[in-house]
Amino acid sequence: MFLRLTTALATLAIAAPALAQEVNLYSYRQPELLEPLTDAFTEATGIKVNVAFLEKGMVERLKAEGSRSPADLIFTVDVARLAEAVQAGVTQPVDSETLRSNVPAAYHDPDGHWWGLTTRARIVYASKDRVAPDEVTTYEDLADPKWKGRICTRSGTHPYTVALVAAMLHHHGEDDTRAWLEGVKSNLARKPQGNDRAQVKAIWSGECDISLGNTYYMGQMLEDPEQTEWANSVNVLFPVFEGSGTHVNISGVAMTASAPNRDNALKMMEFLTTPTAQQVYAKANYEYPIAPGSEPDELVKSWGSFTADDTNLMTLASLQEAALRLVEEVDFDG
Known part of the structure; x- marks a missing residue:
């Protein structure tokens, strides 16, 4: 249930009506890191996940597409890139009790524009x-x-x-x-x-x-x-x-300003912050999950423990x- 969107397909999606049971991602993270998560989310919810993997120019692309963008969520690493998206006006604030419970205050935008997933x-x-x-x-x-x-x-x-x-x-x-x-x-x-x-x-x-x-x-x-x-x-x-x-720095997710499938996008954001999904995601790239009750992979644990700033x-x-x-x-x- 994992589909890589080419530029051509993304262009077609702009003109197509939003489907009730799908969610579209723009990602700087590699396919092998996201595929276990997107598969698990689809299995749990029945919502199809479409992913466009980008090497650069995500913010520029979102600005060019404007309100016609098919993207619901963006995935990236480093707080600077998340802040860049916020400053460019291509994200929207999200308020969710589930997100606030699962993501410590240090790891999300105070205004809710982006939410950390791993550190x-x-x-x-x-x-x-x-x-x-x-x-x-x-x-x-x-x-x-x-x-x-x-x-x-x-x-x-x-x-x-x-x-x-x-x-x-x-x-x-x-x-x-x-x-x-x-x-x-x-x-x-x-x-x-x-x-x-x-x-x-x-x-x-x-x-x-x-x-x-x-x-x-x-x-x-x-x-x-x-x-x-x-x-x-x-x-x-x-x-x-x-x-x-x-x-520490983070990988994170943000909802786009246009988000044609907002409800599905929110469901995916909340799913990604659950301890089970966190541990799958963190293990794929040897990172640290941030949800309360989640644990790093055994190999990551073997490097030692620390107290984060x-x-x-x-x-x-x-x-x-x-x-x-x-x-x-x-x-x-x-």
Whole structure:
């Protein structure tokens, strides 16, 4: 019961009347992550799920389609992308007792425009041979000169990095965050480059000793025969902000402003936040479910536990522009 909509089919759907028992999704998340959920939802409700998988341009597409858009829901990762959709006016607020019960306040828009589904922690990958498990306890510590020439990371302008800098801004203010960025930059073993898995490969090859990355990449590397050795060369460490918890980001869902099948869309949003659906979704990409009573997959549990920073992610999204400006001011990637 899983249908990939091509652009042509989506165009046809614009002109077609909405069907009573269907719901249409635009998704940045990959087919293999959504298919178990869409199948389960259809089996439970009889509502057919149509999915258009997009690599980019979701907001632009929704703005171009306007009120004629066939999309009911959008799926994406990173609070910055969710906030972008809200700011563009392509979403609508949703108020549901089920959603409010299942999604902690830190993980949904205060105005109800988007709702988190799973989280991932921004952690430190550390060499098993060259770094003791208790050597990295805070994000602030990454600016300590003891790490000079030992840190690898992806670009400072990447959304994952900008989100972490935004959290640092929230907790410490502009001057301290600028000093922290300069300190981390001075500790880099090489110019920022590549994705999170490339940093772990660099640790494995001896280029650096620690790197920043998302937790789910450990699971992805372990299932890839070419990358298993990289994964086995590092420990997963959960640093915290001084006085707070570990930085997390989310995958989330929002209802579009047009939503031709609004009732079905709401049913799907509520279904996705149930503990059972949460655990299926989280397991598919080695993430953390957020519904009360839900548990991570056993492999994810094996990496250790942490207390998440409880700052509302929309607060951090509001600091993204200032965070990016600081990254550019210190020429982090230079």
